[in-house]
Amino acid sequence: MHRPAPLPCVAVTVHSSVVLSKGVELGERVVIGPNTVLLGPCTIGDDVWIGPGCVIGTPPELTSARQNAAWDDDLDHHGVEIGAGSVIREMSSIQQGSRRPTHLGAGCWLLSRSYVAHDCILEDGVTTSAGVTLGGHSQVGAGATIGMNATVHQRRIVGPGSMVGMSAAVTRDLPPFAKAYGTPARTRGANTIGMSRQGIDAAETDALDAAYREGRAPDATFDDPRLRAAFEWVADAVARV
Secondary structure (H helix, E strand, O other): OOOOOOOOOOOOOOOOOEEEEEEEEEOOOOEEEEOOOEEEEEEEEEOEEOOOOOOEEOOOOOOOOOOOHHHHOOOOOOOEEOOOOOOOOOOOOOEOOOOOOOOEEOOOOOOOEEEEEEOEEEOOOOOOOOOOOEEEOEEOOOOOOOOOEEEOOOOOOOOOEEEEEOOEEEEOOOOOOOEEOOOOOOEEEEOOHHHHHHOOHHHHHHHHHHHHHHHHHOOOOOOOHHHHHHHHHHEEEEEEE
8 A cells, every 4th residue: 555755844842831923934843942932023944942031033122113012913124034953042032133134044052141133144153152242233154153241242243263252342343263352352363273173274274363463464365265255255244234
């Protein structure tokens, strides 16, 4: 007897205390913890884990923005997008975009009490440690890590592969693979450990580290395509602000 092929697993685990408005689209195998609020428009990718007490999709914190009641199906603004495989730990908050969707790429990790304001863009594999605050329109490149309780000023750019120290105040744009810390944060060298883990050539890593330490512009003729792409991303991010 012919048996139909099994359907793919689409199980979603949503705690009974979750508030889920209209306009929220859930992917497969999504887990949502107790007392979390998800407001539309919002798109959640496959295999996303959202911890207890998170609030995702509230209106932008702008005095000029309409403070709509999305929990009563009054949808407005440009939405939130969360990529596949991302983890959002307890008590984190992500706002709607005011002129574009607030975007988290695939495989991001937002540790507890992370705050992502309106119109932010986080590319794939970004990690925000506990207590990180990202001001509106901030952009964080792929693979960047932001340390505990660090703050990124609105409209600032954190380059791909960068490492930002804990409690840093990022008030100016950071280039790709920067190692930055302090208040205000300053680029102190290259994230050589992160570059090594990605298999970037040691000579190019050392050259970039030397340029950052000496406060000069690095050589723009990198052999590694990942370095070229990272600097191109920053240039594009500046145009998007």
